[in-house]
Amino acid sequence: METLDNKLALVTGSSGVLGAAIVRSLIGRGCRVLMADIVSEPLDALAGELGDKAIPLMLDVSDDLAVAKTAKEIRDAWGDVDILVNNAGILSNNKAVETSPEEWRRLMSINLDGAFFLSREWLAGMKAKGWGRIVNICSLAAKTGGLTAGTAYTTSKGGMTALTFSLAREAAGFGVTANGVSPAYIKTPMVTEQLSEEQRQKLLNDIPVGRFCDGEEVAHVVDFLVSPLSGFITGEIIDINGGLHLD
Numbered sequence: 001m002e003t004l005d006n007k008l009a010l011v012t013g014s015s016g017v018l019g020a021a022i023v024r025s026l027i028g029r030g031c032r033v034l035m036a037d038i039v040s041e042p043l044d045a046l047a048g049e050l051g052d053k054a055i056p057l058m059l060d061v062s063d064d065l066a067v068a069k070t071a072k073e074i075r076d077a078w079g080d081v082d083i084l085v086n087n088a089g090i091l092s093n094n095k096a097v098e099t100s101p102e103e104w105r106r107l108m109s110i111n112l113d114g115a116f117f118l119s120r121e122w123l124a125g126m127k128a129k130g131w132g133r134i135v136n137i138c139s140l141a142a143k144t145g146g147l148t149a150g151t152a153y154t155t156s157k158g159g160m161t162a163l164t165f166s167l168a169r170e171a172a173g174f175g176v177t178a179n180g181v182s183p184a185y186i187k188t189p190m191v192t193e194q195l196s197e198e199q200r201q202k203l204l205n206d207i208p209v210g211r212f213c214d215g216e217e218v219a220h221v222v223d224f225l226v227s228p229l230s231g232f233i234t235g236e237i238i239d240i241n242g243g244l245h246l247d
């Protein structure tokens with residue numbers, strides 16, 4: 001069976017809980033992984049732990065010029081990216097009336113523009129090679145209107161879902177798939193620090209599986225989607241929410 005050995009992956013938001021879990025998992029499958037983030041210390045620690053297949057990369061995904069410049073540097077040093085995981089994101093729980101135009105633009109630029117800039121940059125090379133995988137980390141918020149998440153976050157993730165569909169349609173004939181993973185309530189600072197204790201207790205009562213999600217469980221879905229055997233799955237958004245939303 002075709003493996004992922006020596007495929008080049010780029011994971012944005014690699015300093016975060018979920019990003020680090022995805023990096024570990026892809027390296028375990030044989031990939032070299034470019035770990036992009038705006039926070040450097042966790043990247044250096046991960047590189048120290050995982051060895052020379054884990055390559056730290058400082059990159060603000062919302063900056064289109066930085067994305068283009070970094071892409072050129074990556075091409076010169078390592079070649080084209082085969083697997084792109086758009087994971088970088090920030091949360092705001094502010095609903096519409098509390099959301100300023102500045103906050104709206106910040107959420108959109110990091111959560112949605114970033115995924116577009118990166119996808120745009122790497123898709124041509126994937127199409128030319130006849131193989132590629134794009135995975136976008138979406139959110140249950142896009143379907144529910146945001147149970148606790150705010151309006152800008154929810155809308156950015158809705159955009160990410162539509163971006164996934166559009167990329168999937170554009171790339172399908174070239175051996176390139178674009179899919180999304182739609183988690184809810186992973187054990188990360190978004191849940192442990194940005195929700196009140198009362199909100200957490202209510203969610204634990206409402207989630208049928210009875211607990212929050214582990215980052216490794218989401219990384220496992222990413223693994224499945226980037227597998228060579230998943231080439232017939234494209235434009236799919238896989239829910240991972242412990243039964244909180246059934247459809």
Ligand SMILES: NC(=O)c1ccc[n+]([C@@H]2O[C@H](COP(=O)([O-])OP(=O)(O)OC[C@H]3O[C@@H](n4cnc5c(N)ncnc54)[C@H](O)[C@@H]3O)[C@@H](O)[C@H]2O)c1
Pocket residue numbers: 012013014015016017018019036037038039059060061062086087088089090091110137138139140182183184185186187188189190191
């Ligand atoms: N935690 C959850 O319950 C949950 C649920 C649904 C979806 N998600 C999504 O999962 C993804 C990962 O989030 P997480 O929970 O691991 O949070 P996290 O805060 O641990 O990680 C997010 C990472 O993105 C990085 N980042 C922020 N702005 C950036 C920028 N401009 N350029 C590059 N990197 C940037 C941060 O530095 C951080 O390391 C996000 O897209 C988030 O929306 C999380």
